[in-house]
Amino acid sequence: MKDKVRVAVVGGSGYTGGELLRILSTHPKVEITMITSREYAGKPVSLVHPNLRGIISQNFTTFSLDKVSEKSDAVFLALPHGVSLNYVPKLFEMGLTIIDLSADFRLKNPELYKIWYGYEHPYPDLLDKAVYGLPELHYEELKNTKLVASPGCNATATILALAPVVAYNITDNKKFISDVKVSSSEGGAKPSEGSHHPERQNAIRPYDADGHRHSAEAEQELSRLAKTNISVSIVPHAVSSVRGVLASAHSWVSTDINEIEIWKKIAEFYRGRKFIRIVRGNIHPYPDPKYVIGSNFADIGFAYERRIGRLTTFSAIDNLMKGAAGQAVQAFNISMGFEEDEGLRIPPMRPG
Amino acid sequence: MKDKVRVAVVGGSGYTGGELLRILSTHPKVEITMITSREYAGKPVSLVHPNLRGIISQNFTTFSLDKVSEKSDAVFLALPHGVSLNYVPKLFEMGLTIIDLSADFRLKNPELYKIWYGYEHPYPDLLDKAVYGLPELHYEELKNTKLVASPGCNATATILALAPVVAYNITDNKKFISDVKVSSSEGGAKPSEGSHHPERQNAIRPYDADGHRHSAEAEQELSRLAKTNISVSIVPHAVSSVRGVLASAHSWVSTDINEIEIWKKIAEFYRGRKFIRIVRGNIHPYPDPKYVIGSNFADIGFAYERRIGRLTTFSAIDNLMKGAAGQAVQAFNISMGFEEDEGLRIPPMRPG
Amino acid sequence: MKDKVRVAVVGGSGYTGGELLRILSTHPKVEITMITSREYAGKPVSLVHPNLRGIISQNFTTFSLDKVSEKSDAVFLALPHGVSLNYVPKLFEMGLTIIDLSADFRLKNPELYKIWYGYEHPYPDLLDKAVYGLPELHYEELKNTKLVASPGCNATATILALAPVVAYNITDNKKFISDVKVSSSEGGAKPSEGSHHPERQNAIRPYDADGHRHSAEAEQELSRLAKTNISVSIVPHAVSSVRGVLASAHSWVSTDINEIEIWKKIAEFYRGRKFIRIVRGNIHPYPDPKYVIGSNFADIGFAYERRIGRLTTFSAIDNLMKGAAGQAVQAFNISMGFEEDEGLRIPPMRPG
Amino acid sequence: MKDKVRVAVVGGSGYTGGELLRILSTHPKVEITMITSREYAGKPVSLVHPNLRGIISQNFTTFSLDKVSEKSDAVFLALPHGVSLNYVPKLFEMGLTIIDLSADFRLKNPELYKIWYGYEHPYPDLLDKAVYGLPELHYEELKNTKLVASPGCNATATILALAPVVAYNITDNKKFISDVKVSSSEGGAKPSEGSHHPERQNAIRPYDADGHRHSAEAEQELSRLAKTNISVSIVPHAVSSVRGVLASAHSWVSTDINEIEIWKKIAEFYRGRKFIRIVRGNIHPYPDPKYVIGSNFADIGFAYERRIGRLTTFSAIDNLMKGAAGQAVQAFNISMGFEEDEGLRIPPMRPG
Incomplete structure (x- = not known):
């Protein structure tokens, strides 16, 4: 393990790229080389990311495998x-951490790429070598x-909400609905009719409501x-918020169970996980992405309507952090042998 | 039927009261007398409702049954x-339309008031005389x-989303989840910690998630x-919007059915209903409260994920209009023998 | 004067076009023919303007002078x-009201088109025939x-804020600053980098801050x-609001004047103007576009810091109404001999 | 200089208190002791500040000088x-850094407390000992x-916008207008009618428009x-944003000057200041608080309308950071002999 890992960010002009730069620019074990x-x-990074003025003075470069x-x-x-x-195949051969x-x-099953993404996966063998980066x-x-x-x-929001439920069989459902509320930055940096501010x-607009791609990875996991x-x-x-995702994962409880038991199972499932915060209590009883914004936390909670046996587990994340760049750095840290939260001890803002 | 109905608005300083005034001030068959x-x-209505400056010049008065x-x-x-x-009992005796x-x-069943509202209903006999005002x-x-x-x-949003489903047995479910997204004006005009703008x-904050009162009336209907x-x-x-509610009502389809059939049943159920608009199509395929704001419309639509047999019916309304004041005027019109949409032909704004 | 004026809306798919349709669809003296x-x-109007579903059933057509x-x-x-x-020249010849x-x-001075709009005006003679449509x-x-x-x-917001000041010489300034706060719908329906929701x-973003085109017409008037x-x-x-403009027009008072006198002069200037509301008082002492949204009102008010002799006159409008479509219909009404507010008696929403 | 400074945050439940905790919790030279x-x-800090769950595990305590x-x-x-x-007087005597x-x-002049704050200052002698904490x-x-x-x-936003202008006499004005746009968190954590979300x-609502208290300190400096x-x-x-302030400080230029010269003077004035970023360029030509949110930066820029000789200098800050807690920590760092930006190297978020 060298003193600092030399890191390239490929595709640095979008929101996820920008968020990686925000994190990595203060990561003590990283040097951003590209x-x-x-x-x-050829243009300054801060031209595209004005938040990074005075923080990153590099220019964008073109990509080549050799460089x-x-x-x-x-x-x-x-x-x-x-x-x-x-x-990826070439970079993998070259021995880089990707x-x-x-x-x-x-996805492990190459068939699913045809169904959900519309292409035949050209490197099915590599799928087994990849680790799904949910630490x-x-x-x-x-x-x-x-x-x-x-x-x-x-997928992250949905999996984190449902993992304890299916792992500990809190409900015996085999089918779940994850009703997800999504902020606008999730759509990326490219303007479209639907992202036009007045629209x-x-x-409060459903989309991809007849089948969302992330179902595939959520079901796999x-x-x-x-x-x-x-x-x-x-x-x-x-x-209409800019950052934050809330997944409300609904299921039906047939057995007799109470709130304490549910809480215990969720807490048990996530014991020791640095970025999971279990939310209960009276002032803010449920997760709200508002209180994780800017950080890598996932706030997990639940509501149980005993009368009718409906359980909802909630998961709140910042889509650009735990939902993208933050989680990527978390996985990177682990793969490098660093502390899982190195460079990621960023408290959320309030109010934000 | 007189030329103009003399109308009193009791409790005119809140948001619902204000919205009633906005509608009634241009209603051709109404004279607002109180x-x-x-x-x-003693103070001008427009002091509290600055939108009504130049429209309503009356002052608020105190309430008395006699007046x-x-x-x-x-x-x-x-x-x-x-x-x-x-x-209500006295006003009913006096012969006023209420x-x-x-x-x-x-609620028809007085027991439910204890459970959901925490009081013993003092006039259970009157419950049967009341008509649930969903035209x-x-x-x-x-x-x-x-x-x-x-x-x-x-309740309105939930019932309108589920009515065709249960009436025509589109799914054979007996239990439904209505995941509702709610704007801030629904909480009324009184400030609280939770309504403080920075908060x-x-x-994206779940609330009342272990049992919401409106379930009672939705289940009844x-x-x-x-x-x-x-x-x-x-x-x-x-x-974080100010107006608008979207209900996403989820259920599981066990039989073989296709999208056209679902559409037909919903359209059939609502045939001839002036304020229901069935939403399908490519640019705006699902209901969004954004496009009903200011009006009494309820936009109804659905998404069917055939792969897994999940049906979601959506209903989008303006919570202060079809969800409160608009619907009240609609019911008033019917009870008075007016056109159902008298005074309610207000097109929604775009963008809003 | 015929029973109904046959009206064409040319360019009906943008926000201003849509707003014209919203107003004209309920205008009692108008028939929208095109x-x-x-x-x-060839496509339905309601495809582009989903708010107008069930209200306007026409399709868009192509434009031709003859049609x-x-x-x-x-x-x-x-x-x-x-x-x-x-x-315009041909339509004018054909005798239509435009x-x-x-x-x-x-602009009356054709030279200004070169300076502010970058083109040589091809029909300078027609400039004198046009009436600047600020009723x-x-x-x-x-x-x-x-x-x-x-x-x-x-320009509308700025002129309405400053008209009484310059007409009655409340300050003797010859140069004014109009610091304007603008909502996103003002930029029109076409997406751009700057209108992308996450951006x-x-x-709170200054733009055109080294010279805004509307200065030309404001100075003229x-x-x-x-x-x-x-x-x-x-x-x-x-x-970051969607609708509404506030102009804060600043000037320096050298003479001795008090608040009552300022108020009187503004009130005097606008006496009898149906869409001007003078705002004073304790709960909502200054104009806020929030309370005119959806309507054609312009709320006018002021603040005077006597200590230092600074006067700010405020003007709040809905940019798509009094700032565009509403004002256009107001001028149309006058030119047709209708009541100035025909079809425009639309109360603003609260809250909105 | 000890290893870590033991720090008390008095009044930790408001927004400024919370923001101090957010910063100090990761400040390498600080131990929060109270x-x-x-x-x-007696209650957990994270009950009030749910963003700090898992970050600060302390409880709030009561205040006493001795403790x-x-x-x-x-x-x-x-x-x-x-x-x-x-x-303050007692804490000062006890030798603490306050x-x-x-x-x-x-304010240095005790008379101003009567005028702007309505009280007679009981410790005028201490006013001279205090340093105005704008580093x-x-x-x-x-x-x-x-x-x-x-x-x-x-005041911070206004002073930073105007300091180079008055220090280098860019305009010879003696009176300035600072038209400030303010986000809702500036009003603090206590709900009121005006802070109620639907309102x-x-x-876009002027307030304190006949004289704002911060004028006193801005004029002093x-x-x-x-x-x-x-x-x-x-x-x-x-x-309607939650965080961020933009000051647009307007003045009139009588002499002949060009944009480069203005830029040079502003850059010269702020040379070497770690938290000042001078903004020019084509994609984002002016300061926007959006791009400083969460950080201690102040972005400074200007627009010059030569035609008419109007200069506007802009200053964009996060009101809770450079406008409150961040600036306080910056001053604390300097007074402690730390690096000015210790604990404050927090990049702003984008988009936020």
């Missing part, structure tokens, strides 16, 4: 789905990997945990 | 739960009533429609 | 600057015109009123 | 105006002080810099 952007190559491997030990790929997979934030290596489920495997497939934001502000087939229907809704 | 407020009696009955033929009660019921916007006469379900009864119990906003803005016991768990979430 | 859109011709003149008596042009001027919402005929300043002229140049939103929300050259520097700031 | 709150004594002096070397007073002054975030020791103006004095009077947020959201009497009229406007 920040690539096809569109902005990346020459200048860096680890590489974060913040690229669109279907683009990462063109570079944290891929796209969906390209998240709360794959801590040990992450220690020994050089290829991390960093989870999607809605997006004050919206929850089925593994449950040791049986679990189906999850993710129903996302755009709301 | 606007009461204990707190602001109300002397000066008005119909009365809207925009009072807190548990207060309306003190006045539109009560509180919960005090919504899409009770049009004919409303024609002949003098006591309208105007529905709650989250409320950017929140849906069970009546289904001719069997229906349970509904309403799970509300505060989001 | 709604054009190059991009959406417009055949089907309509009056035409609203909601087209970009530099496009209107291609159609309400042009672009800047193309607002508070040009009521009489509007009665007799067939060509209305409808004002810009920031626009929570912004205020100089006319003052009978001397008046300079106005408009400094706009994007804030 | 967090007081009259209202919440504070026993347990701490430095004390931050986040108390209301008029309350701090009861404790960072007072109230207005109680900001960009008082760096050297802060090194040797034990009593820091930390500036107000609108505050979408507002700018007059000192200018070596002549400077008057500043601060005109604040509530806008």
Whole structure:
């Protein structure tokens, strides 16, 4: 383990790229050696990310496999789905540690890429080598990997809400609904009709409501945990905040159980996990992404309507942190042998 | 039927009261003869409702049964739960048409008031005389009533989303989850810790998540429609817009059905209903309260994830209009023999 | 005067076009005979404007001078600057009443088009025939015109704030600063980097701060009123609401004057103007666009810091109403001999 | 200089107190030994500040001079105006370093407390001992002080915008208007009618517009810099973001000057100041508080409308950071002999 790991951020001009830079610029064990952007190559990073004025003085550069491997030990790929997979095999051969934030290596079953992403996966063998980068489920495997497939934001929120439920069989349901409320930054930095401020502000707008891609990875991970087939229907809704996701995962309880037992099982499941905070109590009884913004925390809680046997487990994250860049750095830390929360001890803001 | 109905608005200083005034001030068949407020009696209405400067020049007055009955033929009660019921019996005896916007006469079963509202209902006999003021379900009864119990906003959204599902047995579920997203004006005009702007803005905050009062009226109405016991768990979430509610009502489809059939059943159920708009199509495929704001419309739509058999029916309303004042005026119109949409032909704003 | 005026809305797919449709659809003296859109011709209006589902069932059509003149008596042009001027001369010849919402005929001095809009005006003679469509300043002229140049939103806000000040010489300043706060719908319906929700929300962002085009028309109108050259520097700031503009027009008072006198002069200046509301008082002492949203009102008020002799006059409007479509209909009404507020008696919403 | 300074936060339950805790919890040279709150004594800090769950495990305690002096070397007073002054003299005698975030020791002239704050200052002699805690103006004095009077947020924004203008006589104005746009967290954690979400959201609402208290300290500091009497009229406007202040300080340029010269003078004035970022350029040409949120930066820029000789200098800060807690820690660092930015190297978020 060298003093500082030399890190490249590939695709540094989007929101996830920018968030990686925000974190890595203060990470004590990282030196950012390269920040690539096809569109902005040659221009200052702070031109695109004005928040980083005075913090990052580098320019964007173009990407090449050789330059990346020459200048860096680890590489974060913040690229669109279907683009990462063109570079990962070579970078993997070259021996770099790869944290891929796209969906390209998240699914174990290559068939699912056809169904959910519309392409035939060209490197099915590599899928087995990738570790799904959710440290709360794959801590040990992450220690020994050089290829991390960093989870999607809605998948992260959904899995974290449901993991204790399926692992400890709190309800015996095999099908779950994850009703997700999503902030606008989740859609990325590229403007569209739907992201136009007058349209997006004050919206409470369902989208992808007949099938959301992140269901595939959520089902993979929850089925593994449950040791049986679990189906999850993710129903996302755009709301008008800029950051934050709340997943409300609904299921039906048939057995007799009480709130304390539910709480105990969730607490037990997440015992020792640095970024999980179990939320109960009277002033703020349920998770709200508002109180994790800017940080890598996932706040987990639940509500149980005993009368009718309905259990909802909630998970609140910052979509750009625990839902993207923060979680990627967390997995990177583990794979590097650093403290899991190195560079990630960033308290959330209040109010924000 | 006189030329103009003389109308009193009792409790005119809150948001629902203000919204009634906004509508009634341009209603061609209404003369507002009295606007009461204990707190602001003697002061101009426009002091509290600055939007109504130049529109309503009256002052608030104090309330008394005699004055109300002397000066008005119909009365809207925009009072807190548990207060309306003190006045309704006398006003009913006096022969006035009463539109009560509180919960005090919504439930047929007096036992439910103990469970959900914490009081013993003092006038159980009157419960049967009241008509639940959802015109899409009770049009004919409303024609002949003098006591309208105007529905709650989250109940309205939930019932409108689920009515076709249970009436036509689209799914055979007996238990439903209505995941509701709620804007801040639903909480009324009184400030609290939770409504403080820095806390409320950017929140995605579950509340009353272990049992919401509006479940009682939703279950009553849906069970009546289904001719069997229906349970509904309403799970509300505060989001950061000011107006608008979206209910996402989730259920599981066991039979083989397709999207066209679902659409047909919903359209059939609501055929001829003036304020229901069925939403399908490619640019805006699902209901969004953003596009009903300011109006009495309820936009209804659905998403069906066939893969897993999950059906979500959506209902989007303006909580102060179709969720409160607008619906109250709609029921008033019917009971008076006016056109259902008299004074309510207010197009929603875009963008808003 | 016929029973109903046949009206064409040319450029009906943008926000101003949509707002015209919202108003005109309930205008008792108007029949909308044509709604054009190059991009959406043949498609339902409600596809683009989902708020108008169930209200306007027409399709967009293509534009042609012949069709417009055949089907309509009056035409609203909601087209970009530099496009209107291609159609206005012919429509004018054909005898239609034209309400042009672009800047193309607002300025009397053709030289100013070069400076502020970058083009040589091809029809300078028509500039004199156009009436600047601010009814508070040009009521009489509007009665007799067939060509209305409808004002810009920031210009409207600025002029209404400063008109009494310069007309009655409340301060003797010849140069004014109008610090304007602007909502996102002012930028129109086309997405851009700056209008992308994650960027626009929570912004307090100056723009065009070294010279805003609307200064030209504001100076023209205020100089006319003052009978001397008046300079106005408009400094706009994007804030994160969707609708509403507030102009804070600052000047220095050298003479001894008190608040009552200022109030009297402003009230005197606007006496009898239906859409002007003078704001004073204790709960809501200053204008706030929040309380005019959806309506054609302009709320006018002021603050005087006597200690230092600083006077700020405020003007709050809905940029799409009094700042665009509402004002256009107001001018149309006058030119048609209708009541000034026909179809415009729309109360603002609260809260909104 | 000890290893870690023992620090008390007095008044830890408000927004400024919470923000101090957010910063100090990761400050490498600070140990938080005491967090007081009259209202919440005995209760966990994270009950009030749910963002600090898992970060601060202490409880609030009651305040006493003895306990504070026993347990701490430095004390931050986040108390209301008029309350701090009861404790400061004793704490000062006891030899603690005091960072007072109230207005109680900001003004040198005791007469001004009567005029602007309505009380007779009981300790006028101490006023001279306090250093106005704006490090960009008082760096050297802060090194040797034990009593820091930390500036107000609108004053900070205004002074930073105008300091180069008056110091280098860029305009020869003696009177300035600072038109300030203010987010809701500036009003503190206590709910009120005006802070109620439905009222505050979408507002563009002037307040204190006939004279804002922070004018007093701004005039004191700018007059000192200018070596002549400077008057500043601060005109604040509530806008609907949660964090961030933008001051737009307007003045008139009579001499011939160009943009480069203005830029040079501003850059020269702030040379070497760690938290000042001078903003120019094409994508984001002006300061916007959006890009400093969460950090202690002040972004400074300007717009010059040469045509008319109007200069606006802008200053964008996070009101809880550079406008309150961040600046207080910055002054504390200097007075302790630490690096000015110790514990404050927090990059702003984007988007936020």
